[in-house]
Amino acid sequence: MKTKILLSGIFLLNISAGLAQGVRVTYEHDNAKMNQITVMESGMGTLTPNWYYTTLHENYSKSAASKNKTLFRTTAGINLYNQKDEAEAIDSALVKRAAVEALNIADRSGGALDLAWNVEGAKLTEKMGSFMTNIGRIRGVGGSQEEHDYWMQYYNVYTSAIRSTQDAYMPNAQRKREYLRIYDDVMRKNDLLIQYLVRLSNSQKVDELLEQASQTPAANKTDIVRAAMSRWKASCMRTNTRPINN
Numbered sequence: 001m002k003t004k005i006l007l008s009g010i011f012l013l014n015i016s017a018g019l020a021q022g023v024r025v026t027y028e029h030d031n032a033k034m035n036q037i038t039v040m041e042s043g044m045g046t047l048t049p050n051w052y053y054t055t056l057h058e059n060y061s062k063s064a065a066s067k068n069k070t071l072f073r074t075t076a077g078i079n080l081y082n083q084k085d086e087a088e089a090i091d092s093a094l095v096k097r098a099a100v101e102a103l104n105i106a107d108r109s110g111g112a113l114d115l116a117w118n119v120e121g122a123k124l125t126e127k128m129g130s131f132m133t134n135i136g137r138i139r140g141v142g143g144s145q146e147e148h149d150y151w152m153q154y155y156n157v158y159t160s161a162i163r164s165t166q167d168a169y170m171p172n173a174q175r176k177r178e179y180l181r182i183y184d185d186v187m188r189k190n191d192l193l194i195q196y197l198v199r200l201s202n203s204q205k206v207d208e209l210l211e212q213a214s215q216t217p218a219a220n221k222t223d224i225v226r227a228a229m230s231r232w233k234a235s236c237m238r239t240n241t242r243p244i245n246n
Contacts, residue, residue: 039064108169116176117166124162124183131155131190134197141200151193158186 032048039047047053053061132155138148165178 108171114166114172114175116172116179120176120179120183124179124186127183127186127190128155128158128162131158131186131193134190134193137197138200141197142203143200154189158182158189 035048047061047064050061135148135151135155138151139145161182162179165175165182168175168178170178
């Protein structure tokens with residue numbers, strides 16, 4: 001058993017040694033490539049072999065060494081550094097603009113941020129309630145169901161306008177103007193409804209009076225004459241005047 005383990009270890013060591021020899025790194029210097037890279041990087045040095053560049057790249061061999069690439073890199077680095085201040089200024093401007101836009105979004109959003117409704121909502125709700133109350137009186141003063149439905153359509157229009165304004169994406173100043181316009185419309189329409197109710201009520205009273213007059217029984221002439229005679233006799237007795245008998 002020990003012999004087998006020993007042989008296995010020797011075998012593994014041989015394999016490791018072979019792999020180590022296979023991955024050995026070697027370095028072979030190429031002077032021509034190094035010169036080309038030096039000229040490309042800094043503009044210093046010579047291109048070798050000279051006959052190759054003279055024959056195939058004459059323009060490059062004449063101009064490459066005369067150009068100072070280091071100066072170009074320095075100038076580019078300075079320009080990039082100067083752009084840092086501009087980039088920071090642009091970033092600051094964008095941050096400020098984002099803050100302004102965030103306020104605009106908050107100002108234009110409805111719901112909990114509807115500041116205009118917090119100011120104008122109470123009186124508009126009160127006026128809508130008064131309008132609804134007067135609509136409910138139409139049937140009580142002689143109005144028809146069609147007339148009731150007609151005025152309810154106006155109430156629904158105003159309700160829809162209020163909800164649309166609350167959900168709209170607009171500044172609170174404009175939202176307030178819309179609420180005030182709706183309030184003015186509701187107030188005018190409510191005044192017209194009150195006038196209409198008064199007219200219906202008066203018409204109903206006139207009809208009732210005419211109906212009562214038409215139901216009054218006809219006067220009895222005999223009773224009228226007898227009552228007048230009784231009043232005349234009573235008057236004579238009070239003045240001690242003897243009535244004349246026919």
